[in-house]
Amino acid sequence: MKIEGVKIYGICLERLQHQIMVAKSRIEKENLQDKDRIELECYNTGEIDDIVDILELYDIKDEGVETLKEKLKELADDVAIFIRETIEFGFSDNGHLSLYLRLKK
Numbered sequence: 001m002k003i004e005g006v007k008i009y010g011i012c013l014e015r016l017q018h019q020i021m022v023a024k025s026r027i028e029k030e031n032l033q034d035k036d037r038i039e040l041e042c043y044n045t046g047e048i049d050d051i052v053d054i055l056e057l058y059d060i061k062d063e064g065v066e067t068l069k070e071k072l073k074e075l076a077d078d079v080a081i082f083i084r085e086t087i088e089f090g091f092s093d094n095g096h097l098s099l100y101l102r103l104k105k
Contacts, residue, residue, distance in 0.1 A: 008079050010055035016040070016099075020085055023101050037088065037100040046095035072097075 007013065019040040032038060043054050048063050060071055072089040076099075080086055086102035 008082070009057055009075055011075065011079055011099075013079065013082055016079065016087075017083055020083065020101055027103070032103075035103055037090075037102050039092075040087070040099045040101055042092065042096050042098040044096050046091060046097060051097050 023038045023040055026032065027035075027038065043051060045051060045054070048065065048068055051068060052058065052060060052063065055072075055075070057068075057071055057075075060067055069089075076087050076089055086104075088100050088102060090098055090100055092098050
């Protein structure tokens, strides 16, 4: 399946596939096989308004943290269908939103 230029909200599927390819090569080189997930990208913010703008989540009616988390879970699940990998959003130790590739054990 060719997905050049396809975006789901603010996620470019072509860019994401490239990031996954790079991450998988890092797993081997950096001996990261025992990790549960690997960070693909960090959005350098934990602010809901910033996240909504970056990921183009303009259909969120309630901009609370729980609503945002639900939307991010939905988005990750939808994107996973196209890229055939398991991804998830999460917040780093410093509170910034990141996108992760779940590693298969």
